Amino acid sequence: MPSFVRHMLLIVAPLMAAFAILPGVYDNHLLLFNFVIFLILAQGVNIIYGFTGYLPFGYVGFFGAGAYGFAIMVMHLQAPAPLAVLAAGVVGVLLGLLLTPLLRLSGAYFAIANLAAALAVLHFVANPALESITKGPYGVALNGTFNPTLAYIGAVIILALTLGFVVFLRNSSFGMALQAVREDAVSAAMAGVNVVKMRVIAWLVSALVAGLAGGVFAWYVSVFYPDNVFSSDFSIFAIVFALFGGVATIMGPIVGVIILYGIYNLIGFTTPQYFQLIYGVLIMALVLFLPAGLVSLATRRGWNVP
Amino acid sequence: MSPDAKPILTVNGLVKRFGGFHALDGLSFHVSSGEILGLVGPNGSGKTTAINVISGLYAPDGGTLTYDGASIGGMASHKLVHRGINRTFQIPKPFLSLTVRQNVEVALAYGRAEVAPPKLTDLLEQYHLAELADRPAADLNSSQQKMLDLVRALATRPRLLLLDELAAGLNPTELDWIAGHIKALAQSGLAIIVVEHLMGFIEQITDRVIVMNAGKEIFEGTLAVAVKVPQVIEVFLGGEHGA
Numbered sequence: 204m205p206s207f208v209r210h211m212l213l214i215v216a217p218l219m220a221a222f223a224i225l226p227g228v229y230d231n232h233l234l235l236f237n238f239v240i241f242l243i244l245a246q247g248v249n250i251i252y253g254f255t256g257y258l259p260f261g262y263v264g265f266f267g268a269g270a271y272g273f274a275i276m277v278m279h280l281q282a283p284a285p286l287a288v289l290a291a292g293v294v295g296v297l298l299g300l301l302l303t304p305l306l307r308l309s310g311a312y313f314a315i316a317n318l319a320a321a322l323a324v325l326h327f328v329a330n331p332a333l334e335s336i337t338k339g340p341y342g343v344a345l346n347g348t349f350n351p352t353l354a355y356i357g358a359v360i361i362l363a364l365t366l367g368f369v370v371f372l373r374n375s376s377f378g379m380a381l382q383a384v385r386e387d388a389v390s391a392a393m394a395g396v397n398v399v400k401m402r403v404i405a406w407l408v409s410a411l412v413a414g415l416a417g418g419v420f421a422w423y424v425s426v427f428y429p430d431n432v433f434s435s436d437f438s439i440f441a442i443v444f445a446l447f448g449g450v451a452t453i454m455g456p457i458v459g460v461i462i463l464y465g466i467y468n469l470i471g472f473t474t475p476q477y478f479q480l481i482y483g484v485l486i487m488a489l490v491l492f493l494p495a496g497l498v499s500l501a502t503r504r505g506w507n508v509p
Numbered sequence: 510m511s512p513d514a515k516p517i518l519t520v521n522g523l524v525k526r527f528g529g530f531h532a533l534d535g536l537s538f539h540v541s542s543g544e545i546l547g548l549v550g551p552n553g554s555g556k557t558t559a560i561n562v563i564s565g566l567y568a569p570d571g572g573t574l575t576y577d578g579a580s581i582g583g584m585a586s587h588k589l590v591h592r593g594i595n596r597t598f599q600i601p602k603p604f605l606s607l608t609v610r611q612n613v614e615v616a617l618a619y620g621r622a623e624v625a626p627p628k629l630t631d632l633l634e635q636y637h638l639a640e641l642a643d644r645p646a647a648d649l650n651s652s653q654q655k656m657l658d659l660v661r662a663l664a665t666r667p668r669l670l671l672l673d674e675l676a677a678g679l680n681p682t683e684l685d686w687i688a689g690h691i692k693a694l695a696q697s698g699l700a701i702i703v704v705e706h707l708m709g710f711i712e713q714i715t716d717r718v719i720v721m722n723a724g725k726e727i728f729e730g731t732l733a734v735a736v737k738v739p740q741v742i743e744v745f746l747g748g749e750h751g752a
Contacts, residue, residue: 376618379607383615386604389566390658392586393595394616395665451606 244441245456251409253450261321267433269417295414342428449496524571534724550721601654603646620665
């Protein structure tokens, strides 16, 4: 069996099945929805960071822009929700295009510039002068499209598409070439790879994923403020989850979200002080002993982790 | 080799500046298919810069580069690779986290070789990498990484191959062995430019050398003649020996 098909059947399909069944047996649907959102965002970070090495500290910028893209489509154009989610993806891509010059930077400089860009988008959207378009800092209420069940299904579909793309990256010469660019851009060019084009494609797909996630999030919650959808928690969580599991794999970010977001929900609300202690210790242990993530426990032994 | 053949690469008056420093200051030479040309000269004379400009890492600030009848000055590296130019690096630059096999597969997939590229297994076998094929490139020692650089370049089926100090750090047995491979590549029709400090190696493999100093050529001919030219002796050994 080709490994692409194997990965789809053994990883993506069971995960989809789980998210199809769980709402019937588990009552906290908001929590399930948030799991789906973080799985999407962690894989989005995986696409740009794991495969190209750019750490998107302002990843939430695309998410928030997507959420407001959805809101504007619904408020001003009375678009049906699924169409507005697609538009949110387009908004993510457009913002990604606008920010492509950032790819000239590398390392921490890219991360900081990306963070600044996300803040700029937040303050642009939250500007009271734009109240007639974005409702400024006063938040939006989209009662007309409120439908958590459909929004959840939409989120699961977006997760499936995102995972499908990551599976493609893991099993294609395209994904291998991206990793080659990450390892050494000059050598990659000498292997005939168009370095700039590859980086831009990965960047825009990553932006598309976050834009779609933002759109479907807006659909689900329907009432939100700029500070909610541009919260840096989204960037930080998505990055930490992806790194914790191990990037440039399919499984790593999934494992990272299930473990860390699971812990967060088990003890994050009830005993926040222990949660912060445990989180801090976990992340420090990770950086010290497993900088390549949990999957490196297996890859160190020579096992291939999909 | 036929020295009168039409050159595949003609470098004419090439200039490359870094700030006020002229790394290349009007360099001119040519190389033909099937020929091995040595670029020699003291440190800082511009040998590696010449390779970097020809392979598209830097755009030239003046002069012309004509490859296969077309002007290629300032063209992006990957496009030059598709046209049949490739190189190795003085400090090898493999994709460290990818396996040896994947390193070569990227070049096979994206190199757009004009004729069918050589088989991956044959390449790895020839350059003693077959047993390491599934190890990450980070596990290789530096001479193995150099061979991987070379195999990656060959996977794109180059017609012009630039070798930047491929021999440095190899032991005498390895030197003889790689010299044989380079000569065989030239006999198969590749034009090869070799930058090297090891004069014995240069003498063994090159048909002709260009001696560079301060960014331009000061001698062109065989190494045996070059070592008798006062100007060449002067730049290598200092003024008093040239008298």
